[in-house]
Each structure stands twice: as structure tokens, then as C-alpha cells.
Amino acid sequence: MQATSTTHINLDYLRLMADNDDEMIQTMLAMLLEELPEEMGKIQELCQAENWDELTRVSHKMKSTLAFVGNDDMTNANKELERITKYKTDIQLAPSLVDTLNANLPQVLEALKREVK
Amino acid sequence: MVSNSTLVSTNKVLLVEDNPGDARLVEIYLMESDLQNCEVVNKITLADAIVALETGEEFAAILLDLTLPDSRGFETLERLLAKFPQKNIIVLTGFSDKEMGLRAVKAGAQDFLVKGAFDSEQLSKSLRFSIERTKVLKRLEETQRLASIGNWEYFPETGDFTATDEFFRIFGNTDERHQIDGEKLEEGDCPLKALKDIHDAVGITGSVKQDMKIRQKTGAYRFVSVKCNVRQDENNNLVYQGIIQDITDRKHSEQEAVKSQERYQVVFTQSKDALFICTFDGKFIDFNQATVDVFGYTREELEEIKDTHKLYYPQERKNEFLLKLKAQKAVKDFEISIAHKSGEARECMMTASITVTDDFVGYNCILRDVTELRQAERMRKARDLAQQSAHMKEQFLASISHEMRTPMNAILGMSNILMQMNLAPEQQSLVQNIKNSSEILLGVVSDILEISSIQNGKVVFENLPFDLTELLNNLTNVMQYKAQEKDVYLQINIAPDVPRFISGDKLRLNQVLYNLVGNAIKFTDHGHVKIFIEKLYDIGASVQLKFNVEDTGIGISEDKIEAIFETFTRILRKDRVYEGTGLGLSICKNLVEQQGGKIGASSVEGQGSKFFFDLIFEMADGIEGSGKQPQEPVFELPADAKFRLLLVEDHKMNQLVARKTLERKWANIDLTIADDGQAALDLLKENTYDIVLMDIQMPVMDGYEATKIIRETFPPDRANMIILAMTAHAHVAKDGKYKEYGMDDFVLKPFEPDDLFQKISKYVKHL
Numbered sequence: 111m112q113a114t115s116t117t118h119i120n121l122d123y124l125r126l127m128a129d130n131d132d133e134m135i136q137t138m139l140a141m142l143l144e145e146l147p148e149e150m151g152k153i154q155e156l157c158q159a160e161n162w163d164e165l166t167r168v169s170h171k172m173k174s175t176l177a178f179v180g181n182d183d184m185t186n187a188n189k190e191l192e193r194i195t196k197y198k199t200d201i202q203l204a205p206s207l208v209d210t211l212n213a214n215l216p217q218v219l220e221a222l223k224r225e226v227k
Numbered sequence: 228m229v230s231n232s233t234l235v236s237t238n239k240v241l242l243v244e245d246n247p248g249d250a251r252l253v254e255i256y257l258m259e260s261d262l263q264n265c266e267v268v269n270k271i272t273l274a275d276a277i278v279a280l281e282t283g284e285e286f287a288a289i290l291l292d293l294t295l296p297d298s299r300g301f302e303t304l305e306r307l308l309a310k311f312p313q314k315n316i317i318v319l320t321g322f323s324d325k326e327m328g329l330r331a332v333k334a335g336a337q338d339f340l341v342k343g344a345f346d347s348e349q350l351s352k353s354l355r356f357s358i359e360r361t362k363v364l365k366r367l368e369e370t371q372r373l374a375s376i377g378n379w380e381y382f383p384e385t386g387d388f389t390a391t392d393e394f395f396r397i398f399g400n401t402d403e404r405h406q407i408d409g410e411k412l413e414e415g416d417c418p419l420k421a422l423k424d425i426h427d428a429v430g431i432t433g434s435v436k437q438d439m440k441i442r443q444k445t446g447a448y449r450f451v452s453v454k455c456n457v458r459q460d461e462n463n464n465l466v467y468q469g470i471i472q473d474i475t476d477r478k479h480s481e482q483e484a485v486k487s488q489e490r491y492q493v494v495f496t497q498s499k500d501a502l503f504i505c506t507f508d509g510k511f512i513d514f515n516q517a518t519v520d521v522f523g524y525t526r527e528e529l530e531e532i533k534d535t536h537k538l539y540y541p542q543e544r545k546n547e548f549l550l551k552l553k554a555q556k557a558v559k560d561f562e563i564s565i566a567h568k569s570g571e572a573r574e575c576m577m578t579a580s581i582t583v584t585d586d587f588v589g590y591n592c593i594l595r596d597v598t599e600l601r602q603a604e605r606m607r608k609a610r611d612l613a614q615q616s617a618h619m620k621e622q623f624l625a626s627i628s629h630e631m632r633t634p635m636n637a638i639l640g641m642s643n644i645l646m647q648m649n650l651a652p653e654q655q656s657l658v659q660n661i662k663n664s665s666e667i668l669l670g671v672v673s674d675i676l677e678i679s680s681i682q683n684g685k686v687v688f689e690n691l692p693f694d695l696t697e698l699l700n701n702l703t704n705v706m707q708y709k710a711q712e713k714d715v716y717l718q719i720n721i722a723p724d725v726p727r728f729i730s731g732d733k734l735r736l737n738q739v740l741y742n743l744v745g746n747a748i749k750f751t752d753h754g755h756v757k758i759f760i761e762k763l764y765d766i767g768a769s770v771q772l773k774f775n776v777e778d779t780g781i782g783i784s785e786d787k788i789e790a791i792f793e794t795f796t797r798i799l800r801k802d803r804v805y806e807g808t809g810l811g812l813s814i815c816k817n818l819v820e821q822q823g824g825k826i827g828a829s830s831v832e833g834q835g836s837k838f839f840f841d842l843i844f845e846m847a848d849g850i851e852g853s854g855k856q857p858q859e860p861v862f863e864l865p866a867d868a869k870f871r872l873l874l875v876e877d878h879k880m881n882q883l884v885a886r887k888t889l890e891r892k893w894a895n896i897d898l899t900i901a902d903d904g905q906a907a908l909d910l911l912k913e914n915t916y917d918i919v920l921m922d923i924q925m926p927v928m929d930g931y932e933a934t935k936i937i938r939e940t941f942p943p944d945r946a947n948m949i950i951l952a953m954t955a956h957a958h959v960a961k962d963g964k965y966k967e968y969g970m971d972d973f974v975l976k977p978f979e980p981d982d983l984f985q986k987i988s989k990y991v992k993h994l
């Protein structure tokens with residue numbers, strides 16, 4: 111059950127964890143809509159400042175958030191971002207990974223908003 | 228030359244003349260002459276003159292008046308000549324004594340001048356000759372000194388003895404040179420006594436040539452080479468003439484050479500490196516024992532080999548060696564292989580240099596056999612590479628397993644949800660299959676990770692007391708269900724002398740037993756699986772136990788049983804596929820052997836198998852604080868359990884999810900959330916909890932640090948709380964890293980609700 115190009119998100123895990131409780135799902139969606147842009151903003155800032163250690167921490171946190179979103183492109187890019195900033199290998203790839211995250215964000219937010227009742 | 232310049236600068240002339248008028252006249256003539264820098268020293272008597280000469284003052288010439296206050300006539304000359312035969316004496320005679328002058332020259336004077344008849348020019352001419360002669364004599368003396376050669380003459384008839392300066396230097400007694408005569412030579416303590424023996428020998432043979440050792444007065448020895456002849460002078464008197472050469476330095480260097488040769492011989496014979504001298508055609512001229520050892524041929528065989536270069540290969544390398552050696556005169560650490568007589572290739576390093584003597588052109592060579600060294604290097608490299616790749620494999624497996632767990636957990640979780648829905652029986656069965664397969668896959672991931680860490684020596688074995696009976700009861704309780712499903716009777720027997728409390732790694736023992744018993748049930752459709760534990764030996768305070776697991780299953784064929792413990796070996800049957808990775812027994816073998824035990828199996832195909840292993844355990848008195856019942860079913864806290872839980876987690880959504888999940892399970896749970904480690908510490912100052920779930924990575928203060936502070940600084944009721952690590956990193960759990968920081972256990976994120984419930988139940992129920 112992958113996120114398709116038309117949906118951009120896969121809320122299976124979120125629903126599982128919310129035990130299909132509608133109220134809980136709505137709360138979590140609201141949290142995602144709030145936290146995703148906030149965390150993305152931080153990631154962008156830290157990447158520009160080349161503050162890799164802090165970026166590793168934010169990216170690690172973002173991993174938990176993205177688990178609920180279910181967008182593979184973002185999950186993979188973020189995972190890679192955490193790895194390269196942690197081990198400082200191929201660090202020059204960081205900006206392009208941040209771009210990938212950014213590029214996906216609007217559609218993801220749109221898709222999440224559509225789920226909000 | 229130094230002596231030359233000395234003569235030029237100060238040509239001293241000794242004027243032995245008692246007549247002041249004559250003396251003055253000589254000085255005037257000298258000043259008028261073209262002789263430069265001539266200084267006249269005037270002595271009035273013969274005695275004074277002799278004193279001046281004996282003090283060592285150098286005079287280019289002696290102008291000698293024969294009529295002196297203390298000596299008159301020809302005797303004056305004779306007395307002076309006897310003392311100083313080498314000196315240039317110019318005799319001054321009166322006009323009437325011209326005959327005397329001629330006689331004087333005959334007797335050994337260099338020239339004569341008739342007083343009142345010679346002029347400045349004549350004086351100058353005569354003196355110049357003297358000066359030149361002195362120079363020549365000086366040079367001769369110098370040459371003798373340089374060559375350490377002295378000579379002497381001895382007139383036995385008169386007892387007269389004359390010798391050169393170098394002669395006396397050789398004997399070490401220059402001071403006495405003017406007192407030597409026939410009597411002196413006879414004296415026992417005179418070093419010159421040696422000459423008497425020579426003269427005696429010459430008296431018989433006519434000439435003597437010999438090397439000998441002489442002793443100087445100081446006691447020092449000199450080696451000398453002596454040659455002596457005897458002749459007759461015009462008066463038929465005997466004259467002994469000899470030359471003596473100091474060869475001490477040469478002797479010493481010869482002795483040094485002998486010593487050095489001896490030392491070289493020791494090195495040569497005892498060296499572990501092959502040392503040899505070889506012509507450019509490859510013929511050995513000389514070689515040591517190591518050469519024999521390196522090439523493997525006998526000494527005789529090596530001597531007969533016309534071209535030892537043929538033993539080197541590759542051919543191009545040998546040519547390169549010879550070319551390089553000829554071009555550069557020396558070659559250092561040249562790598563080449565040689566063919567040992569056995570046919571074996573030996574890797575060698577050659578260091579050689581060209582050596583040329585009168586009758587030989589070739590090279591000497593040090594050849595070191597580095598075969599073993601190179602092998603060791605290659606093995607080290609291979610080992611490094613293996614370690615590196617093992618490390619990479621481990622990293623790869625760890626990350627793969629981590630990546631696989633998350634989706635697997637999702638599959639399992641969603642299968643659980645699906646099964647709770649109203650499904651048609653067929654659907655229910657399909658979902659059940661999905662769930663089973665997922666569980667197997669998760670098991671595979673765990674096995675792979677496990678074998679990887681065992682094989683990399685990452686497993687650290689615990690040594691803690693535990694209750695063996697309890698462990699076995701738990702094992703049978705769990706396995707009983709599986710056995711009953713299959714109509715297999717599970718039986719456990721413990722020999723009465725097996726101690727109940729022992730010390731060791733309980734978890735690992737459990738793991739091995741689960742594996743063996745699980746396998747036994749898996750491969751047995753009917754009959755029984757028997758577990759039997761017996762004591763083999765008491766070893767001091769320890770005990771060696773043997774664990775046997777016997778089944779009546781399909782068995783293993785004889786040709787397969789050897790390989791059964793190897794990685795990825797599986798029982799394949801035509802009619803049936805048994806699930807598993809083929810890693811289980813390999814894990815068991817590694818676990819047992821790394822704890823110093825042995826594992827084995829015997830089987831009859833179609834009748835059953837027996838697996839057994841032994842391990843040594845320390846005996847324990849009991850388990851501290853153990854009030855537990857020996858038999859314990861898998862326990863889950865009842866739905867109405869009341870307990871206090873502190874969740875330390877910075878991620879808001881995880882907080883929410885955990886809270887909802889836990890509150891759904893246990894309605895009466897008292898759950899508090901702290902956003903980070905510091906917030907948790909603040910809460911703990913005022914509150915106590917039954918259990919803490921601690922995220923590792925958090926802002927402000929991470930989970931490791933918070934745990935450390937709780938364990939070290941809080942009062943016992945909080946310092947000893949159960950703390951479970953929550954981590955998204957598989958390695959944190961697998962490496963037992965959480966333990967280092969004082970945490971009791973771990974929960975993997977994203978968490979699976981059942982896993983979370985079980986872990987909490989496991990710890991909270993003990994409170």
C-alpha cells in the first residue's frame with residue numbers, strides 16, 4: 111500500500127496507531143499540518159547554516175513524523191539526510207535532499223488537508 | 228718542505244775558532260757573500276762546540292779551526308767526526324797546513340779553506356754546498372722517519388757505533404744516541420743489546436734478515452724488520468751495516484685483519500641469511516650454510532652448479548638484477564624468487580655489491596628468504612580485509628534489518644486489525660497466513676542479525692545466577708502448545724544431582740534450548756520429544772552439565788549430519804518444506820562454543836535425532852530477591868491494572884500515539900509525559916513511577932544522560948525504577964548499549980503495541 115502520485119500520502123500506519131479512532135486521527139492530522147512545515151523550516155535553516163549535528167537531530171525527529179505521513183520520497187530523502195549528516199559522508203548531497211523534501215511538502219500538506227474533516 | 232724552509236730562513240753556521248780576528252773576518256766575508264740569512268755561532272773551544280751540537284741545535288755547517296785551546300791538530304777533526312759523522316765540517320787550516328786540509332777531506336771533512344787565502348766567494352761556495360748537503364740529509368732523515376726505517380754502522384774494532392735518528396726513535400732512546408759504543412751494546416738493560424745477537428749471527432752467515440720484537444726502555448714493544456750485513460773496510464776491519472724498519476703498525480693491522488677475518492667468519496657461518504660470493508656467470512666462489520638451506524641443495528651440489536643464476540626466476544627479473552648490479556655497482560633489497568631444490572618457490576630479497584680483486588670479478592650477496600614473512604603479510608592483509616568485510620556485512624545487515632522491521636511491523640499490525648474485522652473464513656485464513664509469514668520473516672531478520680553479531684565476536688556473555696528449574700519449566704510451558712498441536716509428547720527429565728541454581732548466561736542457554744526443542748518439535752509429527760539434563764563432572768566450584776534433546780522425528784541422513792551446524796544448512800524433503808533460515812543450529816553452535824562448550828548430534832534417518840551440548844556453569848547459592856514461583860506462564864497485566872508510567876519523549880505525535888495505545892490497554896494507567904530528559908528529572912523530584920519509557924535522542928537532555936543521573940543521584944525508590952529505552956536504532960538494542968547506560972530493557976520504535984504491552988507487563992508485575 112504505497113502512496114500513489116495522486117495521493118502523496120499513506121495514512122495506514124497513522125490509522126493503525128490511532129486504532130481507527132476518528133477523533134484521534136483528526137488530532138494527529140492537525141499535528142502533522144502544524145509540525146511538518148515547522149520541522150521543514152528548521153531543516154532548511156540548518157542546512158543553509160551547515161549545522162550538520164543539529165540537522166541530524168531534527169532529521170531524526172522528522173523520521174518519526176514522516177512515519178505517520180507515509181510519503182516514500184520524503185521518508186527516504188530524510189533517512190538519507192540523517193545518515194549523511196551523522197557520518198559526514200557525501201555531505202555535499204545534503205542541499206539536494208533538502209530540496210527533495212521541500213518539493214514534496216506542498217502536495218503532502220494539500221493531501222493531508224483533504225483528510226481533515 | 229718544512230725542513231727546507233727552515234734552512235732557508237736560518238742557516239746557522241758553527242764557527243769553532245779561538246782567534247777573534249779570524250772569527251770576525253769570517254763574519255765579514257759572510258755578510259759580503261750572496262748567502263742570505265746566515266747566522267754565525269762562534270765557539271772558542273772544541274768542548275763548547277760539542278756541547279752546542281749535542282744540545283740538538285741544527286747547524287748547516289761547522290767551520291772548524293784545527294788549533295784550539297783544548298785540542299790541536301788533526302785530532303780535533305777526528306774527535307768531532309767520531310761524535311758527529313754526518314755533520315758538514317769545513318776545516319780552516321793555516322797557510323802552511325794545506326796538506327792537513329787535504330788529509331782532513333780524506334778523513335771525512337767536507338771541504339777545507341786556507342786561512343788568509345780564501346775570500347768571500349770561496350766561503351760562500353763551500354757553505355752553499357754544505358747547506359745543500361744538509362738539506363739532502365734532512366730529506367733522507369725525513370724519508371727514513373716516514374718509512375720508519377733507520378740504519379746503523381758498527382765498527383767492532385774501535386767500538387764506534389753510528390746510527391740515524393730514526394734508528395734511535397725506533398729503539399725509543401734518542402737521548403742516549405751519542406753514548407752508544409761497543410760496551411753499551413753488551414749491557415743487559417740496553418735495548419740495543421738485541422743488535423749484538425744480530426751481529427753474532429751475521430758473523431757466522433754473512434748476512435741476516437729477520438723480523439723480531441724489541442723492547443724499548445719504557446717497556447713498550449715494537450715489531451721490527453732487520454737486515455744486517457758485514458763488510459771489511461780498507462783497513463780490513465769489520466763493519467756491520469744494518470737497516471731496521473719499524474713494522475709495528477703493519478703488524479697491528481695484520482692482527483686486526485686476522486681478528487676481523489675471524490669475526491667475519493663467525494657472521495658468515497652463523498648468519499641466517501644466505502651469504503655468498505658469486506661470479507657474473509653464476510658460479511659460487513664461497514657460500515655459507517644458510518645458502519645451502521635456502522637453495523636446498525647440498526654443499527657439493529651447489530659447488531658443482533655452473534650457473535646458479537638459473538635458479539632465479541622469473542628470467543627477466545634475474546636479468547634486471549644483473550644489469551642493475553653492473554650499472555650501479557650495488558643493488559639493495561631486490562625482490563626475486565628462487566627455485567628451491569624441492570621445486571618450491573621461495574621469495575627472496577637480494578642485496579649485492581660488485582667486488583673486484585686481482586684475480587676475481589663478481590659480486591657478493593646477501594640473500595634473505597622472505598617467503599614466510601610475505602605469507603604472514605598476505606595473511607594479515609587477508610585478515611584485515613576479511614575483518615573489514617565482516618564489519619561491512621554486519622553494518623549492512625544491521626541497517627537492512629532495521630529497514631525491514633518497520634514495514635514488517637506494519638504488515639503484522641495491519642494483519643491484526645484485519646483479523647479483528649468481520650471476515651469470511653477464507654479471508655480470515657489468508658490473513659492468518661500473511662501474519663504467519665510475516666512472523667517468520669521477522670524471525671529470519673532477527674536470526675541474520677544474531678549470527679552476524681555472534682560471528683563478529685560482538686556477543687558478551689553474562690555470568691549471573693539463575694534458577695535452572697524455572698528456565699526449563701518456562702521452556703516446556705511455551706513449547707507444550709506447539710507439541711500438542713502436533714500430537715507430540717514433550718517430556719523433561721532433570722537428573723537429581725543437577726544443581727538448581729547456577730551462574731551463567733541464562734538468556735543464551737534459553738536461546739539454544741528453544742532452538743533445539745523447537746527444531747525437534749518441528750521435525751517430529753508423532754511420538755515424543757524428550758529433554759534430559761545430566762551432570763557430567765564437578766569441576767571445583769563449577770559443574771559441567773549436558774543437555775540432551777531427543778526426538779522421534781524424520782531424522783537426518785548420515786551424510787548430512789556433519790553439515791548440520793553450518794550456516795544456511797537446511798533439511799530439505801521432497802514432500803515437504805520446513806520453514807526456517809538454516810541459521811538456528813549455526814547460532815546454537817556458535818553460542819555454545821563461544822562459551823567453551825561442545826555441541827553435537829546423532830541421528831537415524833526416519834527414526835529420530837538426538838542433539839546434545841555441554842556447558843560449564845558456576846554453582847550459585849540462590850538468586851537474590853527471588854521470590855518468584857518456579858513456574859510462570861507468560862504474564863500480561865490485567866486490563867484494570869493500576870500503575871504509574873512516565874513517558875519521556877519529545878515527539879508530540881509519538882507522545883499522543885503512546886498515550887492512546889497504553890490508555891486503551893490499561894484504562895487505569897496513570898500516565899505522565901515529559902518532553903525531554905530534563906523535564907523527566909524535574910518530575911521525578913516530586914513524583915515516583917512504577918516504570919519509565921525513555922526515548923534516547925531528545926533535545927535539552929538525552930535519554931542516556933537522564934538515566935545516568937536518575938541511577939546515580941536520586942533516592943533509591945527512583946534510582947532503582949524500571950527504565951525501558953525506546954529507540955529507532957536496532958543496534959542500540961542488539962549491542963546491549965542501553966544496558967551500559969543502566970536501562971533495563973528496550974522497546975523498538977516505531978513500536979508494535981503487543982511488544983510494548985509485553986515489556987511493560989514483564990516488569991510492572993514484579994513490582
